[in-house]
Amino acid sequence: MISLFLSFFVMNWLYIKELKTLIQNDLISGGKTIIQSYRESYPNNQESLMKGIKALPIYSINIYNAEGKLLHENLITNNKRITINEQSLHYVLNGGVYRANTEKGPEQMVVGLPFTINGESYALFITPQFHVFFSKIAELYRTQLLIIMIAGSILIVIAARFIVRPLQLLTRAARKMAKGDFRITLRTGRKDEIGQLTSSFNEMAKELGMLEKTRQQFVSNVSHEIQSPLTSIKGFTQALIHKKMDEESRNRLLTIIAEESDRLSRLSTDLLQLSSLEYEHLTLQKREYRLDEQLRKVVIAYEPQWMSKDLRIDLELEELRIMGDEDKLVQLWNNLLSNSIKFTDPGGSIRMEAKENGDRITVSIADSGQGIPEEEWASIFKPFYKVDKSRTRKIAGSGIGLSIVRRVIDLHYGDIQVSSQPGQGTTFTISFPR
Numbered sequence: 001m002i003s004l005f006l007s008f009f010v011m012n013w014l015y016i017k018e019l020k021t022l023i024q025n026d027l028i029s030g031g032k033t034i035i036q037s038y039r040e041s042y043p044n045n046q047e048s049l050m051k052g053i054k055a056l057p058i059y060s061i062n063i064y065n066a067e068g069k070l071l072h073e074n075l076i077t078n079n080k081r082i083t084i085n086e087q088s089l090h091y092v093l094n095g096g097v098y099r100a101n102t103e104k105g106p107e108q109m110v111v112g113l114p115f116t117i118n119g120e121s122y123a124l125f126i127t128p129q130f131h132v133f134f135s136k137i138a139e140l141y142r143t144q145l146l147i148i149m150i151a152g153s154i155l156i157v158i159a160a161r162f163i164v165r166p167l168q169l170l171t172r173a174a175r176k177m178a179k180g181d182f183r184i185t186l187r188t189g190r191k192d193e194i195g196q197l198t199s200s201f202n203e204m205a206k207e208l209g210m211l212e213k214t215r216q217q218f219v220s221n222v223s224h225e226i227q228s229p230l231t232s233i234k235g236f237t238q239a240l241i242h243k244k245m246d247e248e249s250r251n252r253l254l255t256i257i258a259e260e261s262d263r264l265s266r267l268s269t270d271l272l273q274l275s276s277l278e279y280e281h282l283t284l285q286k287r288e289y290r291l292d293e294q295l296r297k298v299v300i301a302y303e304p305q306w307m308s309k310d311l312r313i314d315l316e317l318e319e320l321r322i323m324g325d326e327d328k329l330v331q332l333w334n335n336l337l338s339n340s341i342k343f344t345d346p347g348g349s350i351r352m353e354a355k356e357n358g359d360r361i362t363v364s365i366a367d368s369g370q371g372i373p374e375e376e377w378a379s380i381f382k383p384f385y386k387v388d389k390s391r392t393r394k395i396a397g398s399g400i401g402l403s404i405v406r407r408v409i410d411l412h413y414g415d416i417q418v419s420s421q422p423g424q425g426t427t428f429t430i431s432f433p434r
Contacts, residue, residue: 023128024099027111030059031126035115038063038124042117059126064089066121082125088112092123100127166194170201182209229260271400284325284411291361292317292354294326298333299352305341312349320354320361322432324412332408335401336365336428344369344425359434366427372420380418381406 062082063072068089091112092098098112110127166188173184184205188198236253239245245253295317306313322329340350348368355362372380381402409416412432420426 023109024111027059027109027126027128028097028113031061031111031113031124034061034126035113035124038122039115039117059128062125064093064123064125066093068093071122082110082127084110084112084125089123092125093121095121098125162190163194166190166198170198173201173205177205177208180212182206182212226264229263232260233257284328286323286325288321288323289326291320291322291329291363294330295333295352295354295363298330298337301334302337302341305338306350309341309344309346309348311341311344311347314349314351316351316353316355318355320356322361322434324432328408328411332405332430335405336430339401340365340367340369340426343367348425356434357431360431361434362429362431364427364429366425368425370426371422371424372418372426373422374420377418377420381416 059074060082061072061074062070062084064084065071068086088098089112092114095114096112097114098110100110110125112123112125115122115124166186169186173186176184182205185202186198188195190198236257240250240253296315299313299315337350337352344350344367350368351364351366353362353364353366406416409430409432414430414432416431417429418426419429
C-alpha cells in the first residue's frame with residue numbers, strides 16, 4: 001500500500017514538472033501569435049486582439065506601452081488580473097523575455113514578451129488561468145487516489161490470504177512441534193516459494209516424528225535390556241539371602257549373577273560407544289596404517305573364544321594400507337568377529353579376507369553359523385534388534401554391536417553388505433574408499 005502511494009505521488013510530481021515546461025512553451029508561442037495579430041491590425045487593433053484572445057480562452061493577457069501604461073487587458077472572462085511589478089515591466093520594455101520563476105504551480109506562471117510597432121516599444125504579459133481545468137484534474141486525482149486505495153485494500157486481502165495466512169499456519173505448526181507434537185500435516189497445492197516451504201516443513205515434521213518414535217523405542221529397549229538382568233540379579237540375590245542351599249546351588253546362582261552383571265557392563269559399554277559415535281565425525285583421528293596387521297591382531301585377541309569352540313579360522317589378507325581412525329575400526333572388527341564366533345556352532349569355520357578392489361578396499365568376514373533370514377537383513381543394524389529372540393536370549397549380547405558397526409562404516413564413508421541363509425552361515429562384506 002505504501003509503495004502504491006509513493007508511486008502515485010512520484011508520478012504526479014513528474015507530471016507537474018513536465019506540465020510546467022509545456023505550458024511555458026505554449027505561453028511564448030501563444031504570445032507571439034497575439035503580437036503578430038496586434039501588429040497586423042494596428043492602430044485599430046481591438047478586433048484583431050479579440051481574435052487572438054479567443055484563440056487562447058484560458059489565458060489572461062496584458063499589453064503595456066513604452067510609458068508603462070496598460071493599454072489592453074483581457075477582461076472577457078472572470079480570470080484574475082496579472083500583477084506585474086515595475087522592474088519586470090521595464091525589463092521586458094527594454095527587450096528582455098520575462099519568465100516568472102515560481103514553484104507554486106503552472107497556474108502562477110507569467111511570461112513577458114517585448115515587441116515594437118513603428119519604433120515604439122510594447123510589452124505583452126500572458127499567464128494561464130486554469131481554474132476549471134485544474135479543478136477537473138484535482139477531481140481526477142481524487143478518483144485515482146480512491147481507486148489506488150481500493151486496489152491496495154484488495155491486494156492486502158489477497159496478501160493476507162495467500163502469504164500471511166500460510167505463514168501463520170506454519171508458525172502455529174512450529175509451536176506445536178516445539179512442544180513435542182510432530183503429528184502435523186499442512187495442506188498446500190501451491191507451486192511457489194510458500195508451497196515449497198510448506199512441503200519442506202511437512203517433510204521435516206515427518207522425519208522428526210520418525211526420530212521421536214525411534215528415540216522412544218530406543219529408550220524402551222534400553223529399559224527392557226537393563227531391567228532383565230537387574231530382575232535376575234535381584235531374584236537370585238534374594239534367594240541366596242533367604243534360602244538355605246548347598247554349596248553347589250549357591251555357586252550356580254553366584255555364577256548367574258556374575259554373568260548378568262557382565263551383561264549389564266557390556267550393555268553400558270556398547271551404549272556409551274554408540275552415543276559417542278553419533279558425534280565422532282567431528283573428532284575422528286585418521287591416519288594411514290596397515291589394515292592387514294590390524295585384522296591379524298584382532299583374530300589373535302579372540303583366540304581363546306574361537307579355540308574354546310574348536311573353530312577353524314582361515315585368513316587371506318593382502319598387504320593393505322588404509323586411512324582411517326584405528327581405534328574405531330578396531331571396534332568394527334571386534335563386533336563382527338565376536339558375532340561370528342558367538343553364533344557359529346562348535347567345529348565350524350570363519351573366513352576373513354581383505355583385498356584391494358579398484359579404488360576401494362574390501363574386507364569380508366564369513367562364518368558357517370546360524371544365518372539370518374533375508375527379510376531381516378535390513379533390520380539387523382538397528383539398535384537392540386535380535387534375529388531370533390528365543391535363541392539369542394541364551395547367547396549373551398546387547399543387540400547394539402551391529403549398530404556400532406554401521407556407524408563406524410558411515411563415518412569412514414564406507415559400505416556394508418550382508419549375505420546369509422539360515423543354517424548355512426553369514427557373510428559381511430565391508431568396503432572403504434582408498
